[in-house]
Amino acid sequence: MRILEIQGLRALAAILVLIYHAKFVPGGFIGVDLFYVISGFLITGLILKELEVTGKLDLKNFYQRRIKRLLPTSAFVLLITAVASLILLPPIYRDNLGKDVIAVALYISNYTFAWWQNDYQNLDATPSPFLHYWSLAVEEQFYLIWPILIIFLAKRGVNWIRNGVIAIFISSLLLSIIQTQISPIWAFYSLSTRAWQLAAGALLLFISNKRLKHQSFTWLGVIVIGLAALIFNENTAYPGYLALLPVVGSVLLIASIGSWPKVLTKSSNNPVTQWLGEISYPLYLWHWPILVLPSVWPGQSLSVFQRILCLVVTVVFAHLTSKYIEQPLRYQKYSTAFVYKALVGVTASSVALGVGINLNSSNIISPKMSQYSFDLNEVTKLPIIYDDGCHANYGEINTTECLYGDKSSNKEIVLFGDSHAAQWFPALDKIATSQGYKLFSFTKASCSAIDLPRPNKGAFKASECRKWQENQIVKIKKIKPDILILTNSEHYQLKASENQKNFYWQQAQRKLYEELKPVSKNVIFLVDTPKPQIDVPACLASGKEEECNQIDRPIKLGSPSYKKIDLTNWFCDSTCPAIKENYIVYRDASHISLAAALAATEILRSELIKIGVITAN
Numbered sequence: 001m002r003i004l005e006i007q008g009l010r011a012l013a014a015i016l017v018l019i020y021h022a023k024f025v026p027g028g029f030i031g032v033d034l035f036y037v038i039s040g041f042l043i044t045g046l047i048l049k050e051l052e053v054t055g056k057l058d059l060k061n062f063y064q065r066r067i068k069r070l071l072p073t074s075a076f077v078l079l080i081t082a083v084a085s086l087i088l089l090p091p092i093y094r095d096n097l098g099k100d101v102i103a104v105a106l107y108i109s110n111y112t113f114a115w116w117q118n119d120y121q122n123l124d125a126t127p128s129p130f131l132h133y134w135s136l137a138v139e140e141q142f143y144l145i146w147p148i149l150i151i152f153l154a155k156r157g158v159n160w161i162r163n164g165v166i167a168i169f170i171s172s173l174l175l176s177i178i179q180t181q182i183s184p185i186w187a188f189y190s191l192s193t194r195a196w197q198l199a200a201g202a203l204l205l206f207i208s209n210k211r212l213k214h215q216s217f218t219w220l221g222v223i224v225i226g227l228a229a230l231i232f233n234e235n236t237a238y239p240g241y242l243a244l245l246p247v248v249g250s251v252l253l254i255a256s257i258g259s260w261p262k263v264l265t266k267s268s269n270n271p272v273t274q275w276l277g278e279i280s281y282p283l284y285l286w287h288w289p290i291l292v293l294p295s296v297w298p299g300q301s302l303s304v305f306q307r308i309l310c311l312v313v314t315v316v317f318a319h320l321t322s323k324y325i326e327q328p329l330r331y332q333k334y335s336t337a338f339v340y341k342a343l344v345g346v347t348a349s350s351v352a353l354g355v356g357i358n359l360n361s362s363n364i365i366s367p368k369m370s371q372y373s374f375d376l377n378e379v380t381k382l383p384i385i386y387d388d389g390c391h392a393n394y395g396e397i398n399t400t401e402c403l404y405g406d407k408s409s410n411k412e413i414v415l416f417g418d419s420h421a422a423q424w425f426p427a428l429d430k431i432a433t434s435q436g437y438k439l440f441s442f443t444k445a446s447c448s449a450i451d452l453p454r455p456n457k458g459a460f461k462a463s464e465c466r467k468w469q470e471n472q473i474v475k476i477k478k479i480k481p482d483i484l485i486l487t488n489s490e491h492y493q494l495k496a497s498e499n500q501k502n503f504y505w506q507q508a509q510r511k512l513y514e515e516l517k518p519v520s521k522n523v524i525f526l527v528d529t530p531k532p533q534i535d536v537p538a539c540l541a542s543g544k545e546e547e548c549n550q551i552d553r554p555i556k557l558g559s560p561s562y563k564k565i566d567l568t569n570w571f572c573d574s575t576c577p578a579i580k581e582n583y584i585v586y587r588d589a590s591h592i593s594l595a596a597a598l599a600a601t602e603i604l605r606s607e608l609i610k611i612g613v614i615t616a617n
Contacts, residue, residue: 005257007277008268009038009250014280016229017132018287018314022307027232030225030246032135033197033239035284037250039139040201047150048161048205057151064339066143070281072329073321074136075346077285078104081293082353085129088293090541098358100130105350107141110134114189127296132288134189141191142198162206165199172196173244180240183395184459187239194239200247204254212255218264221252235455282318282326290314296538379537380587381594383425385441391422392444394459397467401475405432405439412481414440414520416472417449420489420528423591427601428485435605435614440479442472448488450508457493473515480519483613486512487526489590490554513562522613527566528554529592530576536586540578551576551586565607570600 013034020028050057078101085097103112113134153160172195179187187193228245236242260268267273276283291310295302302310334342385391390402404425405413413432415421422443432439447465449472454462476484494501509525516523532551539548553568553576571585578585583595592600608614 004269008273010280011273011276014283027229030228033246034250036197037201040198041204044202067343068330073326076325081289098354100128101354102351104130104133107137110137110189114186129289129292138191138194165202169196169199177240180237213259215261217252218256218260221249224249235457279318279322282321286317287314379584398471399442404429406436409436409438411437413437413483414481415485416442417488421487426597427604430601431605444468449486450512477519483522484520485524490528524563530571532589535589536578548578549575570603
């Protein structure tokens with residue numbers, strides 16, 4: 001089914017995603033939604049046409065066409081990206097790289113990325129060069145299930161097909177809305193929360209669109225998609241109900257094909273746009289690794305010119321791939337047996353490649369300026385509260401009440417805050433055990449103890465964080481701890497200008513202090529740790545040690561009038577070194593390592609003694 005306007009919409013979808021990842025349009029990720037609506041419309045149309053003409057659907061032939069259309073280009077880009085990543089990335093990245101290759105090869109990368117908590121909307125995180133394959137995994141899962149479902153419903157008549165599609169649309173949309181609030185990362189990646197977008201395209205085949213064939217609906221579709229691309233950003237809770245905007249916009253544009261205004265028809269049907277639509281698939285596949293690989297090296301951030309250059313290179317690669325890989329193999333006649341053997345062979349080879357990358361990965365960091373070598377597994381090891389399920393993740397509004405320290409004691413310490421509080425758990429556990437205190441740890445990813453005016457961002461949801469804070473405060477009031485230690489990252493984006501940031505911190509600190517001082521005589525604020533500008537282990541592995549000490553001292557936000565412990569001078573002298581004595585100080589670009597926390601135990605103990613909170617043994 002080749003419609004010029006559909007090719008134009010494919011071009012638009014690809015361009016939106018490209019300029020989003022190049023950081024030119026904040027909501028360009030909606031291009032994926034456009035692709036889904038288009039796919040639902042086209043694939044369902046092909047299935048229904050075959051059922052109408054032949055009375056049945058040849059599943060082998062259907063899957064053969066999908067394999068020929070998608071597999072060669074996908075496998076080619078996967079192979080080249082894997083080889084380029086092996087050459088360009090530090091060895092310590094290779095373990096995850098191999099896992100990603102295997103997940104992509106098995107068409108389950110959307111779920112593995114969700115499981116590993118890869119936040120697609122957080123472009124500041126260290127990304128996988130294969131992250132964009134998640135959307136292809138969703139489509140491939142859809143292609144696997146959809147024709148079987150249509151065949152099953154078709155036995156009962158066309159109305160059953162229509163009603164089944166409507167049921168999927170409604171149930172998947174409701175699930176998407178609910179799960180976006182409860183578990184946003186899973187909502188973003190799952191087929192179950194994306195199926196309604198594909199079903200929306202399919203529904204176009206069951207509704208009379210004569211009334212929609214009017215230029216006003218075309219313009220409305222353009223406006224809705226344009227607004228979503230410009231207004232949505234990394235803070236948008238997505239997909240959820242907000243995804244209705246680009247989906248409805250796409251539906252309106254497809255439904256009104258044939259009645260588009262001349263200016264839009266010319267924009268869509270001209271040779272350049274049609275060419276971009278023709279190469280939209282390799283465009284999508286190439287753009288992400290071309291943008292990511294040059295920027296993964298520590299200390300590197302692509303300039304505007306470099307990002308534009310990456311997009312130009314993407315177009316060139318996409319054109320060559322389409323001309324020499326995609327088109328020749330897509331239209332070449334092969335037997336069904338050959339196609340399926342090719343699928344098995346390519347999949348098995350890709351899995352073998354991933355396994356090989358894993359086997360050849362290195363966990364050893366050997367900085368040139370240090371006499372020591374470090375095991376990455378030890379450097380990046382998390383405090384035990386993570387393995388014990390005692391650190392709340394995104395989507396959770398409670399922390400499992402785990403008990404540490406001297407469990408038989410009637411004296412209590414409570415640690416309360418975000419992951420920058422959790423990083424101090426190893427030190428506090430040692431102190432609590434030796435000083436005769438029980439230790440309760442109430443921590444949550446990206447959620448501070450103090451209630452700051454923060455916008456939603458990626459997987460972070462302000463309302464969820466606030467509910468978690470309230471739940472932990474109830475527990476703290478019940479425990480009435482002898483010592484309450486509060487600490488948080490200072491680097492959250494607030495709904496305020498930078499010069500207002502300290503005011504809001506002081507206000508939030510004061511509010512929490514006034515609420516908790518009646519239940520604990522020792523409420524202590526632990527100043528945040530210095531923050532690296534880069535991923536420290538990756539930087540050290542890259543051999544650029546001089547850049548690895550680019551670590552910023554804490555801003556020391558909040559009021560100075562409370563009991564406060566500041567260990568900045570222990571971390572920093574004239575500089576804040578990435579390596580101290582025989583250990584790496586940071587496990588990533590934000591958190592101190594377990595070794596650093598343990599090394600700081602005695603200085604933290606002495607500070608607690610100094611302010612009269614505990615006594616010397």
